[in-house]
Amino acid sequence: MNHEPIIIDGSQGEGGGQILRSSLALALVTGRGVEIRNIRAGRKKPGLMRQHLTAVQAATEIGEAQVTGVQIGGEHLTFQPGKVRTGKYRFGVGSAGSATLILQTILPALLVAEEESSVELEGGTHNPWAPPFDFLERAYLPLVNRMGPKVHGSIERYGFYPAGGGKFRLEITPCERLQGLKLLERGESSGRGMRILTANLPEHIAEREKKRIEKRLNWDENEVVIESVPSQGPGNVILAEIRSSHVTEVFASFGRHEVSAETVAGELVDQVREYLAAGVPVGPYLADQLLLPLGIGAWQERESLQQSIRTFRTSALTRHSLTHIELLKSFLGIGIEVVQDEESRNVTVSITSR
Numbered sequence: 102m103n104h105e106p107i108i109i110d111g112s113q114g115e116g117g118g119q120i121l122r123s124s125l126a127l128a129l130v131t132g133r134g135v136e137i138r139n140i141r142a143g144r145k146k147p148g149l150m151r152q153h154l155t156a157v158q159a160a161t162e163i164g165e166a167q168v169t170g171v172q173i174g175g176e177h178l179t180f181q182p183g184k185v186r187t188g189k190y191r192f193g194v195g196s197a198g199s200a201t202l203i204l205q206t207i208l209p210a211l212l213v214a215e216e217e218s219s220v221e222l223e224g225g226t227h228n229p230w231a232p233p234f235d236f237l238e239r240a241y242l243p244l245v246n247r248m249g250p251k252v253h254g255s256i257e258r259y260g261f262y263p264a265g266g267g268k269f270r271l272e273i274t275p276c277e278r279l280q281g282l283k284l285l286e287r288g289e290s291s292g293r294g295m296r297i298l299t300a301n302l303p304e305h306i307a308e309r310e311k312k313r314i315e316k317r318l319n320w321d322e323n324e325v326v327i328e329s330v331p332s333q334g335p336g337n338v339i340l341a342e343i344r345s346s347h348v349t350e351v352f353a354s355f356g357r358h359e360v361s362a363e364t365v366a367g368e369l370v371d372q373v374r375e376y377l378a379a380g381v382p383v384g385p386y387l388a389d390q391l392l393l394p395l396g397i398g399a400w401q402e403r404e405s406l407q408q409s410i411r412t413f414r415t416s417a418l419t420r421h422s423l424t425h426i427e428l429l430k431s432f433l434g435i436g437i438e439v440v441q442d443e444e445s446r447n448v449t450v451s452i453t454s455r
Contacts, residue, residue: 106134106179107432114424116143118153122206123393123425125160125180127432129210130397134181135432141176148174152198152224156206159192163207187216187275194224196265199231204271205390209397211273212250218273226260226267227298227338229355232386234269235296235340240351241390244284248394249276259300261336262355279398281409282391285449287382288346295325295369296340299356300332306362310339313366318373337362339369348382379416381447388415388450389422395452396429396437403434403454411452418448 111120118141128135141147149157154171157178161168165183190207194200200222211218226234232241238254245252251274260267295314297307307327314325337356342349354369356362376384383391395411402408418426418439426437436453 106136109135109137110139111137112139112142114427115420117141119421119425120428121153122156122202123428125206126209126393128180128182129160129164129185130213132182136179138177140178148176152194152202155192155194156203159203159207163210185210185214187214187218189219191221196263198224199228200224200226200267201234201237202231209393212275213279214275220271223268224260225262225265226256226269227336228262233338233353236351236353239342240349240387243349244282244391245394248279248282248398250274259330259332261300261332261334264334266333278401279394281411282395283410284348284382284413287348290345292344293324294342297327298330299337300330301335302337306337309362310366313363314370317370339366341369341373343376350376350384350387379447381414381416383413383415385416385419389419389425392422392425392429396433396435399435399452399454400433408454412449414447414449417446
């Protein structure tokens with residue numbers, strides 16, 4: 102194992118917080134120190150923000166790490182992990198900072214730890230800049246569970262932007278090695294549904310969204326349901342779930358200030374139509390999330406004679422995903438091949454240990 106810290110340029114690619122989160126996650130899994138420079142250089146307000154500090158603090162606690170540079174606005178951080186400790190953890194993000202993004206930082210290490218863990222997270226569970234809890238629960242975690250671990254999530258309270266205050270919990274049973282995953286086709290359709298969630302808002306908002314969705318998608322009335330959910334502040338999100346025999350995809354559109362209910366509904370309809378038309382099993386956001394556990398699994402097999410298949414088909418990769426791929430290749434020394442279909446913008450991503 103290389104014990105020299107790896108140096109990561111946080112300005113590479115899209116230059117956002119994902120480089121920080123994934124670098125910390127990889128450091129915890131591999132035990133290798135990391136030095137991150139130019140943190141979030143691609144953002145209007147570069148450097149560490151409050152939710153990034155929470156991510157660093159969570160990684161530090163779980164990994165018994167030595168860390169420098171942890172301050173608001175900090176653009177240079179060093180992180181040297183120790184041994185990953187399992188157990189019961191609770192982390193909170195002030196205001197509506199995304200709790201799901203904190204989870205991305207610490208979950209990979211707990212998936213391959215020695216014993217079970219329980220994690221409670223408080224903060225934003227549903228905001229426009231991060232995967233909502235429902236995406237994690239219904240789309241991402243079922244695929245992670247196919248790789249060997251068993252992770253169960255439950256939400257107690259919803260946290261919308263800007264008030265936050267949400268809470269969810271994960272119970273994690275780890276595995277020794279993350280197994281492969283082959284996801285080239287959706288398989289047979291097994292259902293679909295849409296939930297319009299509102300908290301502390303007038304009823305007509307959800308009703309207008311429902312009307313627009315049913316008109317544009319021609320779905321049955323019982324396939325689009327309205328729910329009022331507990332939250333400390335007002336909020337609105339529409340969640341679409343497309344179920345197939347091999348994969349479930351979840352898409353979200355968030356209500357925002359001075360954006361009409363019809364526009365919010367239309368944005369979700371467009372996402373669903375694009376996914377269905379592409380014919381791929383994995384949408385763009387799920388593709389980005391799958392790269393990390395698949396990359397870690399490939400790294401774990403670097404000295405194994407028997408290699409598992411790790412491959413999936415998705416639509417054209419986002420800049421986010423392309424940045425993620427380069428980070429994984431440089432940190433783990435694995436191979437990631439992206440092959441474009443001859444007659445479309447769809448791609449097949451394959452991950453190998455070398």
